[in-house]
Amino acid sequence: VSTTPPVTREDDRGPSPERPSRPRQLWGRLPGRRVLMYAAIAGPGVIAANAGNDAAGIATYASAGSQFVYRTLFFMVLVTIALVLVQEMSVRLGTFTGKGIAALIREQFSLRLTAVALFCVLLANTGLVVSEFAGIGAAFELVGVSRYAVIPVAAVAIWALVLFGSYRYAERIFLVLSLAFFAYPVAAILAHPHWGKVATDLALPHFSASSAFLLLGVALIGTTVSPYMQLYAAAGVVDRGIGPDEYPSARLDAISGAVFACVISMTIIIATGAVIGGHGPLQSAKQAAEALRPVAGSGAELLFAIGLLGASALAGAVVPLSSSYAISEAVGVERSVSRRFTEAPLFLGLFTFQLVLGAAVAMTPVNLIKLLIGTQVLQGIVTPVVLVYILILANRRDVLGAAANGPIRRVAATLVVFAISAMSLLLLGQTLLGLL
C-alpha cells in the first residue's frame, strides 16, 4: 500500500545499488511527526474504526449493552456485514473513478436527485455534530464542569482551530486521546462476561418486536454505517492517489477497518452488558463509564471522559468538514476548498452553520444520552437514502466498467440496503403512529 508506514524502511534496506550507505540519514530525513502521523492514521481503516467510537457510538453501544445485555450482538454481526459491503463499494468507487462520491452523484444523477442526496448528507452530519458536542459536554460533566460553559468554548475552539490553527496537530492529539477507548476490549475480558451466552447471542438471531429494540437497532445501524464514513473512505483513496492497481490493498484496508470497528463496538456492548446489563436504558455518561471499572477502577470515569473528549472533538471537526467538502465538490467549487478560506464562502458558511447549529442543539436542556441516541436514529433514517445512491453508482457499468458490482455482489448489496431501509421505515412508521 502507498500508506505503508515509512518505519519499515529500516528493514528493507535491500541490495539496491542506489541505496544511500548511511542508514542514520534515512532516519534523519524522516521528521518525527511524520512517523507519528503514519503510525496514528494508517489508512481509512483506523479512521473508520474511530468513527464508530465517537460519542454517539459509545452511547448507543453502551445503551445496547445496558438495556439488552448481549442480545443485540447478532444484530451487530449483520451490521458488520453491511458495513463491509458498503465501505468496499465506496472505496471501489474512489479507486476506479478517481472522484469523490459527491462529484460522482452530481455527474451521474439529475441535479434534483443530487440535491436530495446532499441534503441527506448535511442532515445526517449535522445530527452527528450535535452528538459530538453533546459528547464533549458529557465528558466535561463527568469531571464536574458544566456543559453550558464548555460547549460554546469548544465550538469556537474547533472553528478557530480549523480556520487559523494547525488542524493537523490537533487532529493527532484528539486521535491519541480517543485511544483511551481501546480499554474496552480489555474491560470486556476483565468483566468476566458469561462467554457461553455471548457466543449464543452472537450466533443466534434475537429479534423482539418492541419499539425499544427497533429504535436501538436503527440507532446501531445509524452509528455504525454513517454516510460520512462512505464519503470519507472514497475521498481518502482519491486523495492519496490510489488507483485501480492498488485496489486490492485499498479493499483490504476498507474491509479490515470495518471489521475492526465492529469488533470494538461489540466489546463495548459486552463490557457494558457484563457490568451493568439489565439495568434498562442507559441514563447518564457516568453509568456508561462504569463499564471501564474493571480496567481503571476508580479512574474509570476519568478514562472514559478522556476518550469521549478525544473522539468527540475529532469527529466534531472532521464531520462538518466532510459534509462541507462534499457539498462544495458537488457544486463545483472544491477548488476554493483547497485554497484559502476567504475564497471559499460556501464552504466556510456551511462549516460555520453546522458548528453553530450543532452546539446550539447540544445545549438544549435534555438528557444527553437520549439526545445522542436520537441523533443516531436520525442517522439511521437518512443513511439508507445515501446508500441507495452508492449502490446505484457501484452497479453502473459506465461508471466503474468491469469493476461494477457483479450479480452476486449486486444481490447482496441490494439486500443489505433493502434491509436497512426496511428497518428505518418500520421505525419511522411506528414513530408516526405513536404520535397520532
Added chain:
Amino acid sequence: MPRRPFLSRPSAPTDRLRRRVAARSERLITTRNVRRTLVSLVGIVGTPVRNQTGEDVGRLVDVVARVHGDERYPPVTGLVVRVGRRRAFLDAGAIQTVDHGGVTLRTSRLDLRDFRRRPGEVMLARDLLDHQLVDVDGVQVIRAADLYLAPVGDRLRLVGVDVSVQSLLRRLGPKALRGRPTPDRVIDWDAVQPFGDQLTTGPATVKLRTANRGLPRLRPGELADLLEDLRRPARQELLAALEPEQAADALEEMEPEELQALLREVEPSQAASLIAAMESDEAVDALRDLSEKERSEVLEAMSPDRARDLSELLAYPEDAAGGFMSTTLVVASDDKTAGQARELLKEFVEHRTEIDAVVVVDADGRLLEDLALFELVIADEHSRLADLLAVGEHAEAETVGPEANVREVAARLIDSRRSSVLVVDEDGHPLGRILADDVVDALTPDRGRLHFPRLFK
C-alpha cells in the same frame, strides 16, 4: 460591459445620474437580447420535438455537438430524440428552430437512425453538463451548471458555459424557470477546455492534444493549480496533453502532497520521465516523498545516468546543502576562451533560470572561480578564462560543503550578496549550486499553515 471612466464634474449631478440611467438601461437591453438569443440546454432537454405541422413526434433527450473539432464554437450536429421507447438520432439539418418551447423540425418526414458517435462528437447533457471543465482564461476548474447554445452564422452552436450558483438554483426550481437563461457568469466556450475522457460511449477519437488551444499560454504555477484541482481522469489527460518540459515545470510548482498523489496515479515510466525532466533539487524532493518501493521503481524506469545523479543527491540529508542543491552546472576549464564558454551556455537554454555563473575549473576539475554571467558577457571573445580570473576584478567564489545546513548557506548568501553559492566537496570539486530562491523555499516555514488543512490525510 465596460464602465465609462468617471469624468463628470461634481457640479453636474443630474448629468451623472442621466448617464447612469442610460448605462443601466443599455445593460438591461443587452442582457435581455442575450437572454433571448441564448438557448439553455437545461431548458430544452425533455421538451417536445414537433414536426412541421406542429405534431409531437418525441422528446428531446440530448444535443450532440462536435466539440473536439477545429471550430471555435462547436456546431450542433444532431439531436438524440426519444420516440416512443426508442432513442434515435436526428441530424441537425432537420432542425427548423430550437427554443424553450421545444424543437421544431423542418420536415414532417422523420429520418431516424440509431445514434452512433462520430469523431469529435459529444453528447452535451450527458458528457459535459455537470462535469469538470477547465476555464483557460480564468485559470480555474469549473463544473458546468448549464450550457448555452446560440445561432452563430447558419448553425446552432455551443457558445458558453454557465457556472453560477444561481443557475443551479434555477434548475432546482419549478420547470417554468428552468430553461430561462441567467447569463450572469458565463464563460465563453472559446476559453473552455473540455476533456475527452468524459465521453463514456465509444472511443474518444480526438484527444485533448489537438484541442489544447489555451494550454500553452498558461504559466507553470497556473497549470499546477489546475492539476491540483482536477479529479484523476481529467488530471491525467491534462498531464498527457502537456509537453514533458511544460509538465515538469508545473509539477515543480505543486504542493508536495498533491504531487505525491499525482505521481502515484501515473505509471512508473511516466512518473520517471516527469521526474527526470524536473530540476534536480525539485526531483529529489519529489522522490523523497515517495515510499522506498515506489522510489526504486521510478528510478529503475529512468535513464541510468539520470537515476545515478538523483540517487547521489538522495543520499544527502534533506536539510543539508547537498540535499537541496541543483546539479545543473556549466563547467568550463580555465584554458577555454570566453567565446567558447558562451557557446557552452547555449546547451543549457532550458536551465536558464538556474544558471547565474559559469564554474571555472582547473585541469583536475577543481574549482578555481565562479564567473558571473555579466563578467563573461563583457569579456573579449578571445581572452582565456584564466586571464579573466587573473585580472581579479570579480567577486570571489562563495562555496559551502555538502553537509552545510540551510542557515549556513543563507548566511553565506547574505555576506556575499551573490544570488547563488556553489557546493563543493572536500577536494574542491564542484557538486552543485544553491540559488537564493532555494534557500527561501527551505527557510519558509510550513507553507501549509496558510492553506486549508487536507481533509483526508
